[in-house]
Amino acid sequence: MDREVPFSGKVKLGILGGGQLGKMIIDEVMRYDIYIGVIDPSDHPPAGTYANQTVKGSFRNYDEVMAFGKDYDVLTIEIEDVNTDALRDLEAQGVRVYPQPAVIDIFRDKCVQKQFYADCDIPTSDFTNYTSKPDSIPHFPFVWKAATGGYDGKGVQVVKNQKDWGAVPNQPCVIEQLVSIHKEIGVIVHRNAAGEIATFAPVEMEFHPTANLVELVFAPADLPENLAQKCEAIAQKLAEKTEIVGTLAVELFIDAAGNVLVNECAPRVHNSGHLSIEACYTSQFEQHVRAILNMPLGDTTLILPAAMGNVVGEEGYTGLVKYNGADDLLQTRGTYLHLYGKTETRPFRKMGHITCIDPDLDVARENVRNFRRNFKITSTS
Numbered sequence: 001m002d003r004e005v006p007f008s009g010k011v012k013l014g015i016l017g018g019g020q021l022g023k024m025i026i027d028e029v030m031r032y033d034i035y036i037g038v039i040d041p042s043d044h045p046p047a048g049t050y051a052n053q054t055v056k057g058s059f060r061n062y063d064e065v066m067a068f069g070k071d072y073d074v075l076t077i078e079i080e081d082v083n084t085d086a087l088r089d090l091e092a093q094g095v096r097v098y099p100q101p102a103v104i105d106i107f108r109d110k111c112v113q114k115q116f117y118a119d120c121d122i123p124t125s126d127f128t129n130y131t132s133k134p135d136s137i138p139h140f141p142f143v144w145k146a147a148t149g150g151y152d153g154k155g156v157q158v159v160k161n162q163k164d165w166g167a168v169p170n171q172p173c174v175i176e177q178l179v180s181i182h183k184e185i186g187v188i189v190h191r192n193a194a195g196e197i198a199t200f201a202p203v204e205m206e207f208h209p210t211a212n213l214v215e216l217v218f219a220p221a222d223l224p225e226n227l228a229q230k231c232e233a234i235a236q237k238l239a240e241k242t243e244i245v246g247t248l249a250v251e252l253f254i255d256a257a258g259n260v261l262v263n264e265c266a267p268r269v270h271n272s273g274h275l276s277i278e279a280c281y282t283s284q285f286e287q288h289v290r291a292i293l294n295m296p297l298g299d300t301t302l303i304l305p306a307a308m309g310n311v312v313g314e315e316g317y318t319g320l321v322k323y324n325g326a327d328d329l330l331q332t333r334g335t336y337l338h339l340y341g342k343t344e345t346r347p348f349r350k351m352g353h354i355t356c357i358d359p360d361l362d363v364a365r366e367n368v369r370n371f372r373r374n375f376k377i378t379s380t381s
């Protein structure tokens with residue numbers, strides 16, 4: 001199929017959000033000679049050093065998004081909490097906005113998202129949506145989730161008793177059945193404007209027991225072939241139903257009975273896909289840009305088993321960042337340290353990640369666990 005070749009003259013790509021995800025998009029696609037700008041409210045966003053243009057501003061503010069976006073051919077996001085009214089108006093003015101504002105609106109709200117799964121016959125845990133904290137509730141335990149504003153486990157509460165319920169704030173929410181989780185799986189899928197779809201093989205996620213942050217992601221997931229295929233098929237169906245152009249990161253549960261349920265999706269590049277940078281022929285970040293510039297999608301095959309661990313700020317340290325104990329990981333073959341360049345650390349803040357690739361997945365996993373223990377992010381004072 002013939003497609004418009006985007007590199008004649010520099011395409012201008014604007015990213016709403018200048019965090020580590022934006023930085024990694026830029027890292028991965030500068031070789032295509034694309035002009036990239038970011039808008040972010042912070043003084044030194046991780047992507048700012050690498051972008052051709054960095055605008056200090058709010059991606060939630062209508063006027064600021066309009067002013068930024070009108071200078072770009074294509075706009076994308078690295079966070080879903082953006083002003084989609086502005087994106088719709090920019091789209092009407094001829095700017096290509098991928099993912100489409102309508103798709104962002106589905107996934108930025110957990111209530112809308114859950115209803116979408118139900119409408120499309122996508123398996124998900126039983127749920128009820130509420131516009132405020134309900135008076136009558138199901139039997140304990142259950143899961144409460146804020147409709148909007150939650151991330152990395154904030155805004156999610158397993159409610160086991162009346163005391164837990166008392167601590168839940170009054171806001172729009174979804175109440176879900178508590179799933180007996182056997183495994184948490186991630187599948188990243190991309191779709192370009194021509195309708196071509198490519199999925200990455202499922203990855204498996206391990207979480208920090210209290211902070212609700214992904215601690216370790218590894219690939220291939222330890223799944224029987226039929227379940228791996230089911231996960232990929234669900235991701236593909238979601239890409240088809242939404243007609244997304246860009247990246248859809250799909251998080252799934254395998255429950256104790258072996259059912260596959262969608263937990264949630266993000267219409268953007270995702271922590272569960274970081275290992276694709278070193279472990280796959282095409283990374284999620286490059287694939288995202290291929291999808292939104294309507295290039296052919298790249299091969300997603302996993303070249304070697306891989307494990308990735310987030311590196312977060314140590315508890316007890318807040319302030320200017322100090323890195324400690326990287327020598328052993330830097331001397332180990334197949335180990336890659338990513339530092340996001342955040343100047344300030346605080347407990348559990350995502351500051352970087354480590355990926356290890358190895359023909360033996362157990363070695364890759366063990367290396368990441370050890371290196372995460374030794375590599376500490378503290379502060380200068």
Ligand code: ADP
Binds near residue numbers: 125154179180207212
């Ligand atoms: P966030 O948007 O903050 O990442 P998630 O919806 O992914 O929130 O939930 C965070 C974590 O909480 C999940 O990874 C999972 O471990 C747990 N969780 C979420 N929903 C359920 C559920 N219905 N049953 C059991 N555990 C759940």
